[in-house]
Amino acid sequence: MSDFTMPSLGADMDQGTLLEWLVSPGDRVHKGDPVAVVDTSKAAIEVEVFEDGVVGELLVPPGTTVQVGTPLARIDATGSGMSTPAASPAAPAPSVAVPRPPRSSVRATPLARRLADELGVDIDRLGRPGGLPVRAEDVRAAAQRPPSDQPAVEQRPTEPPSAVATRHDSMRATIAARMSRANRDIPHYFLSSDVDLGPAMRWLREHNLPLPVAERVVPAALLLRASALAAAATPELNGFWVDDGFVPGDGVHLAVATSLRGGGLLAPVLHDADHLSVDALMAALRDLVTRARTGRLRAAELSDPTLTVTNLGDQGADSVHGVIYPPQVALVGFGRVADRPWAVEGLLGVRPSTTVTLAADHRATDGFTGSRFLALVDHHLQHPEDL
Amino acid sequence: MSSAGRPTMTYREALRAALREALREDERVFLMGEDVGAYGGCFAVSLGLLEEFGPERIRDTPLSESAFVGAGIGAAVAGLRPIVEIMTVNFSLLALDQILNNAASLLHMSGGQFNVPLVIRMTTGAGRQLAAQHSHSLEGWYAHIPGLRVVAPATVADARGMLRPALDDPDPVLFFEHGSLYNTSGPLEEDPAPVDLDHAAVRRPGGDVTLVTYGGSLPPTLEAADHLAAGGVDAEVIDLRTLRPLDDATIMDSVRRTHRVVVVDEGWRSGSLSAEVSARITEQAMYDLDGPVERVCSAEVPLPYAQHLEEAALPRPDRIVAAARRLLE
Secondary structure, eight states: OEEEEOOOOSTTOSEEEEEEESSOTTOEEOTTOEEEEEEOSSOEEEEEOSSOEEEEEEOSOTTOEEETTOEEEEEETTOTTOSOTTSOSSOOOOTTOOOOOOSOOSOBOHHHHHHHHHHTOOGGGOOOGGGOOBOHHHHHHHHHSOTTTSOOOOOOOOSOTTOHHHHHHHHHHHHHHHHHHHHHHOOEEEEEEEEEOHHHHHHHHHHHTTSOGGGOOOHHHHHHHHHHHHHHHOGGGSEEEETTEEEEOSSOOEEEOEEOTTSOEEOOEETTGGGSOHHHHHHHHHHHHHHHHHTOEEGGGGSOOSEEEEEOOTTSOSOOOOOOOTTBOEEEEEOOOEEEEEEETTEEEEEEEEEEEEEEETTTOOHHHHHHHHHHHHHHHHOGGGO | OOTTSSOEEEHHHHHHHHHHHHHHHOTTEEEEETTSSTTOOTTSTTTTHHHHHOTTTEEEOOSOHHHHHHHHHHHHHTTOEEEEEEEEHHHHGGGHIIIIIIITTHHHHTTTOOOOOOEEEEEEOOSSSOOGGGOOOOHHHHTTSTTOEEEOOOSHHHHHHSHHHHHHSSSOEEEEEEGGGTTOEEEOOSSOOOOOTTSOEEEEOOSSEEEEEOGGGHHHHHHHHHHHHHTTOOEEEEEOOEEESOOHHHHHHHHHHHOOEEEEEEEESTTOHHHHHHHHHHHHHGGGOSSOOEEEEEOSSOOOSSHHHHHHHSOOHHHHHHHHHHHHO
């Protein structure tokens, strides 16, 4: 018998609301089956069970908000009739374990912490120079600043999260908090390269010709594929900055920044994107984006991204200088693909091109590594047949 | 006469006045110790008392701390009210067996049948170039022992007013007089009220930082508070007065207002009275602290003879000021 616990669906999540049970006591479940729907501040997520077994007692009723790690249900892994007795009764920790930044990295006095709780001040935003501890005085000063000056405090919905407006507000608040933290904590550097997409577009046209419309590959898939391969070759950009040090990712898990109807962003994850063929990547992308926009992602699809890619698409700006999503250390941006004048061998021609940008954490890497990454993206896009 | 119209008196004279009063008012009271009689006490506290009260009640003893403290315990159990003087706290270790195993334990070991109404006076502390065997502050050790009350008058008024309640206490009271205080002087009422031995005294009210101290460290601590005040820091100074049992309420009340504490103790830091005070503050007022509990103690060395080295080893005002400023940084 083991516990099925509230998973962490991202580095910024420390509690979630159970919306719905997809199973009942006595149901047989297999690893990977969705068993519950959990609401985070961003979306309703289907969470999967991580072992085979029989659902025991459901410990948390729908509508309850609990901390990450709280047992939600009992799973009897030794239930009779187990088809896979090899399934370890002591289920390994869910793979959604994400390197989390420490609960509070700021040094503060006990009084300061107590006051921060009482006054609703986020003490993590009050670091003092030279590593001096945050004192009561600093907290009081922060509490007296007008709200507009105050760093965004993460808010999570307490009302039923089906209310779209609430979800929207809380998503905005979450984005605000994350991005404020990113801009405050991460020393960004930005690089950009213009990439000739002529070969890639030609290849794509030929590749798509025999395919039914529903299976055709869009340029974004090629760009993601090229990014994944480049990330695999520059592991220094593919991972996390945790506790003052770089932790490499255990694979290339690309988060794809996806804008939602009505505003807001989600970044579902393409796991091991460097091992997916272009077609497989396209299929995964189509599925992910569709479900992200209908608000039915699974837990694993939001977990442990190692690098985020944002693609502004055909309607977008020429280039994007993004903000890194902590604790990741880089963000790749693609501007729109457009025909532009292009000099080749002394002659001016017109080529489809895009500007690829890299925002990277200067604590983890220097411009040399970033340049190498951009050069690799360019290289891969010049040889689409190898992608 | 002081400006307030009250007579001033030295700490030494205040102690003598208290002894004289006790000897006059209660026939059972007598003073004994090395050189307390003919010589007048090695710090001249008992000067003149032999002539006034005679050798029956002002008794010189041999150089045998264990013997005369044990005799004091016996006299107390037998119904007298002895005041035993030990020259310095360093020498009291020779009588530690009597103090710990008998004076502090008899009430418990007799099933509550025998109190030991004994007062033991000792000089403690450094600052007078008397070297390691005469200069230590070991009262924190005695404050460790259950069954004792340990007091340390720091002012002339307390020197005058603490002896009577100490004699009234049915249990052994250790009375620590810091050697550097004997020549200090201050105003004193003609007929002062007895001092309340259960409560610490707030010697100077303030709101920015609490300086907890006692005995001979009170003057440098008050001096530090003056320095801090000149810099705009309003320090509250608490004089513990009684080291066992500690008056937690007064300390915590102050900490909850100031949120910062410096404990000043002339003892050695490790395992000291200041360690006990600090631990109690973290136990009882942790969430009111806006910084670590700072301690200013003596250097952990046998106290040196050389004046500049002795000075360097002791908690001087500049070190107290620096500790308080660190908390306010």
